[in-house]
Amino acid sequence: MKFTFRPAAALIGLSLAATGLAGCSEQAGGGGGTAEAGTCAPADITLVGQVRNESNPYEAAWLDGGDAFAKSVDLTQERLTYDGDSTKQQEQISQLLAGDTECLVMNILPNGDSDTPPIVEGAEEAGAYLVTQWNKPADLNVTDYDQWLSHITYNGVESGKQIGDALAEAIGGSGGIIALQGILDTGAAKDRFAGLEESLAANPDVELLDDQTANFSRAEALEVTKTLLTKHGDDVKGIWAANDDMALGALEALQQAGRTDVAVVGIDAVPDALTAIEDGAMTATVSSDGPWQGGIGLAIGYCVATGELSAEDIADEDRAWFAEQFLIDQDNVADFVSPETDDADFECDNVFSRSQGAIS
Amino acid sequence: MSTASPAEDVEVAAARRPQPRRGVSFRDAGPPIALIVIFAVFSALSPDFRTLGNVQNILDTAAVLAVVTCGITFVLMMGSIDLSAPGIMGASAIAVALLVANNRNDNALGLVGVLIAVLLAAALGCLSGLALVLLKVPSFMTTLGISAIGLGLATLMFAGVQPNITDTMLESWAVDRLLGFSYLTWIAAACVLLGWLIQRYSRLGRYAFAIGGAEEVLSLSGVKVAPYKIAVFTLAGAFYGLAGVMVTSQLSAGLVQAGKGFDFAAITAAVVGGTLLTGGRGGILHSAVGVLLITVLTNGLVQVGVSPYWQGGVQGLIVVAAVAAAVIPQRRRNQVTK
Numbered sequence: 001m002k003f004t005f006r007p008a009a010a011l012i013g014l015s016l017a018a019t020g021l022a023g024c025s026e027q028a029g030g031g032g033g034t035a036e037a038g039t040c041a042p043a044d045i046t047l048v049g050q051v052r053n054e055s056n057p058y059e060a061a062w063l064d065g066g067d068a069f070a071k072s073v074d075l076t077q078e079r080l081t082y083d084g085d086s087t088k089q090q091e092q093i094s095q096l097l098a099g100d101t102e103c104l105v106m107n108i109l110p111n112g113d114s115d116t117p118p119i120v121e122g123a124e125e126a127g128a129y130l131v132t133q134w135n136k137p138a139d140l141n142v143t144d145y146d147q148w149l150s151h152i153t154y155n156g157v158e159s160g161k162q163i164g165d166a167l168a169e170a171i172g173g174s175g176g177i178i179a180l181q182g183i184l185d186t187g188a189a190k191d192r193f194a195g196l197e198e199s200l201a202a203n204p205d206v207e208l209l210d211d212q213t214a215n216f217s218r219a220e221a222l223e224v225t226k227t228l229l230t231k232h233g234d235d236v237k238g239i240w241a242a243n244d245d246m247a248l249g250a251l252e253a254l255q256q257a258g259r260t261d262v263a264v265v266g267i268d269a270v271p272d273a274l275t276a277i278e279d280g281a282m283t284a285t286v287s288s289d290g291p292w293q294g295g296i297g298l299a300i301g302y303c304v305a306t307g308e309l310s311a312e313d314i315a316d317e318d319r320a321w322f323a324e325q326f327l328i329d330q331d332n333v334a335d336f337v338s339p340e341t342d343d344a345d346f347e348c349d350n351v352f353s354r355s356q357g358a359i360s
Numbered sequence: 361m362s363t364a365s366p367a368e369d370v371e372v373a374a375a376r377r378p379q380p381r382r383g384v385s386f387r388d389a390g391p392p393i394a395l396i397v398i399f400a401v402f403s404a405l406s407p408d409f410r411t412l413g414n415v416q417n418i419l420d421t422a423a424v425l426a427v428v429t430c431g432i433t434f435v436l437m438m439g440s441i442d443l444s445a446p447g448i449m450g451a452s453a454i455a456v457a458l459l460v461a462n463n464r465n466d467n468a469l470g471l472v473g474v475l476i477a478v479l480l481a482a483a484l485g486c487l488s489g490l491a492l493v494l495l496k497v498p499s500f501m502t503t504l505g506i507s508a509i510g511l512g513l514a515t516l517m518f519a520g521v522q523p524n525i526t527d528t529m530l531e532s533w534a535v536d537r538l539l540g541f542s543y544l545t546w547i548a549a550a551c552v553l554l555g556w557l558i559q560r561y562s563r564l565g566r567y568a569f570a571i572g573g574a575e576e577v578l579s580l581s582g583v584k585v586a587p588y589k590i591a592v593f594t595l596a597g598a599f600y601g602l603a604g605v606m607v608t609s610q611l612s613a614g615l616v617q618a619g620k621g622f623d624f625a626a627i628t629a630a631v632v633g634g635t636l637l638t639g640g641r642g643g644i645l646h647s648a649v650g651v652l653l654i655t656v657l658t659n660g661l662v663q664v665g666v667s668p669y670w671q672g673g674v675q676g677l678i679v680v681a682a683v684a685a686a687v688i689p690q691r692r693r694n695q696v697t698k
Contacts, residue, residue: 053515055616060520184669213668217620218611223421227662230417231408252611256535256542272522272613 040103040305042073047298048096050080050089051109057270058290059109061339065291066107068341069298077298086111093119097126103305104128107297110135113187123147129305131297135187142319149300149311151320152293153359156188159286160195160242162327163265165202166284167238170263174205175237178228180221180250181213182242189213192242192267209235214246221249229257238263244273244285251281269328269336277333284329291341292354293323299346308348317358324354391633391649394682398653402660409663416540422655423548424606426648428619428626430555431485431599433647434565434592436630439572439639440492440499442593445600445626447510448484449619452477452604454514457614460527470529478601484510485597489590503593507623514616523614533609544606551599555644558595568592572639629654632682653682 049066051059063079070077082089089111096104106128110116116136123130124147133152136142142151167177179196182189193211200208209232214221221241229236239254239262241247247266254262266273269287276282303309328336344350403410428445435442458464459473467473484506491502525531533543559565567588570578579585600619607618627637633650635642657678661671 054520055515055518057520057522181668210662210665211668212662213671217617218613218615219607219618219620222610223658224662226417226421227414227659230411230414231663248613249611252534256610270522272524 039307042075042302042306045075045103045105045302045305046100047075047077047302048080048104048106049077049294049298050082050092050106052084052111053081054079057272058268061290062109062294065294065341066298067294068291069295069302069343069346072343072346073302082111084111086115089115090118093122097122097128101126101128105298105301105305106130107294107301108132113137116140120145120148129301131300133293133297136320143316146311149304149314150297150318151359152296152323153320154288154325155322155356156191157195157198158322159267159325160192161199162195162286162325163267163284164196164199164240166327166329167240167263167265168199168203168206170265170283171206171237173203176207176209176232176235177238177240178209178225178232178236179211180224180239180241180246181211182216182246184213189216189242196240206238214241214249216243216245218245218249218252221246222253225250225253226257229253229259236262238283239265241266244268244270247282247285248272248276251276269326271337274328274333274337277328277330278337280330284327287326287328287336287339288323289326289339291339292345295341295346296323296351296354299348300351303348303351309351314352318352318355320359321352322356322359324356388634388646390685391646391653391682394685395649395653395656398660398678398682399656402656402664406660406663406665409660412540414659414663418652418655418659419545420542421659422651423542423544424603424610425622425625425629425655426548426651427551427599427603427606428622429629429647429651430551430644431596431603432623432626433555433630433635433642433644434559434568435499435596436627436635436637437559437568437572437639437642438589438592439575439637440589440593441627441637442488442499442503442596443623444484444488444503444506444510444597445603445623446617446619446621447507447512447514448481448597448600449510449604449607449622450514450616451484451510451517452481452601453608453618454517454523454614454616455480456530456605457523457525457608458517460525460530462523462525462527462614464521464523468527470527473527474530474605477605478598481601481604482594482598485600486590486594488597489593492593493586493589511616518614518616525608525612525614530605530609531612533606534612544609547602547606551602552644552648555599559644564588564591564595569640569643572641574640625654628679632679654679 047066047070049063051062054060054063066077080092082092096106106123108119108130110119110132113135114137116132117140119132120130124145127147130148131150131152136151142148179193181193200206210228212224212228214224225239239250241250241264244266247264250264263283265284267286269285273282273285277285304311345353408414432442432445456473456477459467459469459476461468488502488506491497492499536543538546567583571585571588575585603622604618608614629650630642630647631637631650632653633642633646633648635646657675661674666674
C-alpha cells in the first residue's frame with residue numbers, strides 16, 4: 001500500500017509544483033519583460049549573490065566580496081546558498097523571479113552546466129539582469145540573450161599548466177610525480193588535467209607515475225595518496241592536485257608517511273593552502289580571486305541597470321570570457337592571505353579589465 | 361513477578377533456539393572466502409600490493425569506515441536503516457576541532473573534548489531513535505532529517521573559517537604507530553571488539569537481533585522494544601561521532617563534509633559482509649569482513665593500476681558479484697527480493 005501511495009503523492013506534488021512554477025514565470029514574463037535597460041535608480045536595485053554553501057571558504061569569500069561591492073554603492077546583497085542542490089537552486093531563482101524583477105541584479109554560480117539554461121531563460125522572461133560564473137553548456141551563447149549580460153569563467157588548461165610548471169621547477173625539472181584528478185566528468189577536472197599534460201610535454205624529464213581521482217575531496221585524497229606512496233615509494237618527488245582540498249589531503253598523507261621531500265601544488269587558493277605555502281609545506285596554488293568574483297557580477301549588472309553601461313555596448317568578447325587568475329607561491333603569498341576587493345575593479349568602465357579573452 | 365517471567369523465558373528461548381544456527385557456517389563463509397580470493401588475486405597481480413607496508417595502509421584506511429559500520433550494523437540488524445552518518449560525523453568533527461587546541465579559539469580540552477563530541481553525536485543518534493519511536497516516522501526519513509540537522513549544526517559552528525587542530529594528542533592518533541599500525545587502527549579494532557561484545561553478550565545486542573527477526577513476537581511477549589530501539593540509535597550515533605573525531609585527527613582539520621559518502625559506504629560494507637537489510641542476520645564481525653573487502657578492493661584497483669576512469673564501474677561490478685555470491689545459499693529462503 002505504502003509503495004503505491006507514495007509515488008502517486010510525489011507525482012501530484014511535482015505536477016502541482018510544475019504548474020505553479022509555469023504560472024509564476026508566465027506572470028513574471030508578462031510584467032517584467034518590457035522593462036527597459038538603464039532606468040533604475042541606484043536605490044531601487046536589488047543585488048543577489050547565489051553560491052552553493054557558506055561552509056566552503058572560497059564561496060564564503062565570494063559572498064563577502066559581493067557584500068563589499070554592495071556597501072560601496074550603499075546597497076546590501078541578498079546572500080543565497082543552495083547546498084549544492086540543483087533543485088533548490090532553481091526554486092530560489094523562481095522565487096526571486098516571481099517577485100519584483102525590474103531592477104534585480106543576480107550574480108549566480110550555477111550548480112552545473114545543465115542548471116544554467118533554466119536560470120537564463122527565467123531571467124530573460126522576467127527582465128532581471130544576470131551574470132553567471134564557472135558553469136554553462138558550451139553551445140549556449142550569451143549573445144542570444146539580452147538580460148544575460150555576461151558569463152565569466154577561468155581557463156582550467158592554463159591553471160593546470162601553471163601549477164604543473166611550478167611543480168616541475170620545484171623538483172628541479174626531473175623526477176616522478178603523481179596526479180590527483182577531480183571529479184572525472186566535470187569540465188574543470190578535464191581542463192586542469194589537460195593543462196598538466198601540456199606541462200609534462202614541456203618538461204620531458206618529469207614523469208607522471210600515476211594518476212588517480214580523489215573527487216576534489218580532502219579525505220579521499222588522503223587515502224589515495226597513502227596508497228600511491230606505498231606503491232611508488234621514494235620515486236614520488238611531487239604531487240599535482242586539481243584543487244587545494246586534495247593537495248591538503250596529500251600533505252596529511254605525506255606527514256603520516258614521514259615524507260618531507262615531496263612538493264605539492266593545487267588550485268583555488270583556499271586559506272589553509274595559503275598557510276601551507278607560507279610555511280613552505282606546499283609549493284604553489286592558483287587563485288581565481290573569489291571576492292572579486294562575488295563583486296564583479298553584481299557590478300556589471302548594477303552598471304547596466306543604472307544606465308552607466310549600455311547592454312548593447314558590451315562587446316561580444318566580453319559576454320563570455322576567461323578572467324585572469326594568479327599563480328601564488330611563497331614569493332607573493334602574503335598579498336593573497338587576506339584578499340580584499342578593490343573598488344576600482346568595479347568601476348563601470350573597468351569591469352571587463354581582467355578579461356583574458358573570449359571563451360572560444 | 362508473573363508478568364516479568366514470560367519475557368525472560370522468551371529471551372532465553374530466543375537466544376538458545378538452535379534453528380538459526382544451523383547452516384550458519386555455510387552461509388557465513390561466503391564473504392570471508394571472497395575476501396581471501398580478492399586478496400590472493402591482487403597479490404598475484406601486483407608486487408606492490410603484497411608488501412607489509414600496503415597491508416598496514418589497508419588497515420589504516422579501513423579504520424574510519426570500520427567504526428561507522430559498527431554503528432550502522434546494529435541499526436541494520438534491527439531491520440531499520442540509518443542515513444544519519446554524514447551529518448552526525450560532520451557535527452562531531454567540527455565540534456571536536458573547536459574543543460581541542462585549535463586555531464579558532466582558546467579551548468584545549470583534549471580527551472574531554474573528544475568525549476563531548478562523541479556525546480553530542482550520541483544525542484543526535486538518540487534524537488533519531490526518539491523520532492522513530494515517538495513520532496512513528498520511518499527510520500529512513502528520521503535519519504535523513506537528523507543528518508541534515510547535523511550538517512546544519514556543523515555549518516553553524518564552522519562559521520566560514522576552517523578549524524585546524526593543533527592538539528598533539530589528537531594529531532598523533534593518525535601519525536604515531538603501535539606495532540606497525542596507527543592508533544586509529546587500534547581504536548577501530550577496539551570498536552569492533554566492543555561492538556561484538558555488545559552484540560554477543562548484552563541484552564541490547566540480543567534484542568537488536570530479535571527486533572530485526574520478529575519484532576511482533578517480541579512485543580507480544582511483553583518486551584518493550586521502544587527503549588532498545590532508541591538505545592541502538594544512540595549507540596550508532598556514538599560510533600559515528602567517534603568516526604568523525606577520527607577523520608578530524610587524520611585531516612588535522614574539522615570539515616563539515618567529514619562524513620560525506622560514509623552512509624552508503626558503510627551500508628555497502630555491512631551488506632557485502634552478510635548483514636541483511638531486512639534485519640535479524642549478520643553482525644559486527646560480518647560487517648568488519650565487509651569493510652576489509654571494500655577497502656582491499658579500492659586499494660587493489662589502484663595498486664594494480666586500473667585507470668581511474670574504469671575504477672568506479674569495476675568496483676561496483678565486483679561488489680554486486682560479491683553480494684550475489686554471498687546470498688546464493690539463502691536464495692530459496694528469500695523468495696521475495698525487493
